[in-house]
Amino acid sequence: MIEQSQQFASADMAVFAREARAFLDAAASRRAPETEVIWGVGEDRITYFGDDTVEEARRQVDAARAWQKARYDAGFGWITGPSEFGGRGLTPVHDLVYDGLEAEYDTPDTGVLSLIGLGMIGPTILAHGTQEAKARYLPAMYAGDVIACQLFSEPSAGSDLANVSTRAVRDGDEWVINGQKVWTSVAQHSQLGLALCRTNPDQPKHKGITALLVDMDSPGVDVRPLRQMSGGSEFNEVFLTDVRVPDSQRLGEIDGGWRVALTTLMNERASVGSEGAGPAGRAISLPFLSALLRERDRLEDPAARRRLAELVADQLATSYLNRQALDHLIAGGQPGPEASVSKLMYSQNLTRATHFATEIVGPQLLADTGAWGTFSWNELLLSTPALRILGGTEDIMKNILGERVLGLPKEPSIDATTTYRELRTSGAGS
Known part of the structure; x- marks a missing residue:
């Protein structure tokens, strides 16, 4: 059977x-077969x-x-x-x-x-x-008709996402939203946003949040691009002023938005971590980095070869981890803590490989001399700090893994520290 x-x-x-x-x-047309890297040829x-x-x-x-x-x-x-x-x-x-x-x-x-x-x-x-x-x-x-963005982060709510202060107040069958979101990718192209809003300031911060779907063309939605140091403007800040959202566009229960947020975050880490190296994947691959070493006459350098081997091993280990996570999903499971490992390794692999390449390139990284494969690393190098933040900072990922996978004691939160200080000041804690 x-x-x-x-x-x-x-x-x-x-x-x-x-x-x-x-x-x-x-x-569509078939891609040309992949060939070995020929230094100086192509983009x-x-x-x-x-x-x-x-x-x-x-x-x-x-x-x-x-x-x-x-x-x-x-x-x-x-x-x-x-x-x-x-x-x-x-x-x-x-x-x-x-x-x-x-x-x-x-x-x-x-x-x-x-x-x-x-x-x-x-x-x-x-x-x-x-x-x-x-x-x-x-x-x-x-169907490609609607692009969606994630209205989560705020100026004072990044790693501590539950600290959101954007308010949503119930008005009949609608919610009225006021606040600011920041670091919102693709907001300038989006027709829909998923917003986390504070709906009950009297509840503990994780329990007073509601998730709402916002039509980005609604009156009161103002998208402003943010210029990155790498030159582009792929992030935005979004101002929400008296934006009205029907209650039918609420996700989950009222004041139960944190559970909704966790669903999004787990899928975010799975999506980001499974990218491998995203659009920079070819540049940090073994063939490309080997060609760079050959061009810079460092291919026989033992130290450079050792570091390259370490980078390749890390990338292979990450790919095997992604495969294991994928097998889990195929078997009917949901994204789990392994997504946090993938996300952590994803950003670290790309950062380490970029730093290795720029050290090999040397001073030509700083000025555009026209030499192929030199100054071009500058843009990727300037992007790497963001890669260690988006989708959850490295510190946050390590805390998640330590507490939820390794079973280590939970790190004291800012709220717990503040409460302790308040008790000591009032004399109740002495």
Whole structure:
């Protein structure tokens, strides 16, 4: 019986793969086979965050939306999603098969849609949204019509996310939101935002938060780009002034938004950590870094070779960890603490590799002499501090792993310290 089930599953996967291949052959061109790195040939820009013009960014967003729409119409836009909301109702294995096939083709980068909206916000809406919200937003998001952003961080609520002060006050069947969010990726392209709001200031901070879906074109929503030191403006601050949101766009219970936030954060760490090295992956790969060492006449340098070997080992270990996490998801599990390990290793791998490369390049990193593969590292180097913050700082990730995986004592919180000091000042604690 088991062998027969496996045969049926194998046959089903073969049919799915043929269907996916037929779609890709008709809609996109095959990529040229990967060749060895030839120093000085091709584009040498090495970046993580972009610094494209507004016009170029818009062109890329339009291309991403068009490709997502084509995938969705062909049945490959949300392979694992429930059919009632526009999904295909298949397994994560089908998703993996399709991703592997699409990687062979030259297609637009859909990161602006997938990393935050489809990777974090979509699963959160599916888990906590009302039927009305699911029906309204999920098909539109996975068809590429709606881009979503995450309205979580604030000037005084970053690592301590539960310290959000943006207020939402109930007014009949609506909520009125006032406050400020910051470091909001893709807000300038988004039609939807998931906002954490303080709805009960009398409750402990983790228990007085409500999650609301905000239409980004609502009156009172003001998106202002933030200039990064690497040159681009991919982050934004978002001001919310008397923004009205129907209660039907609430996710989860009133004052129960922290549970909703945890769903988003776990999917965030899984999405970010599984990137490998994101858009800079080729630059920190063994072939590229080996070519850099050869060009700089350091390939036989024992110290440089040892450090390169350490980098490759770390990247391989991270890829194996991601595979283990993926197997867990395929078996029906939810993103767990291993996502925090992946996220931690992801940022550290990219940072270490970038610092290694810039040390090999030397002073040519500082001035654009025109030499291929030298000054181009500058942009990636300036991006690495952000990589150690986004998706949860390294300190936060280490605390999560220490407390939830290793079972170490919980680190004293600022709130606990403040309470203790207040008691001592009042004399009650003596």
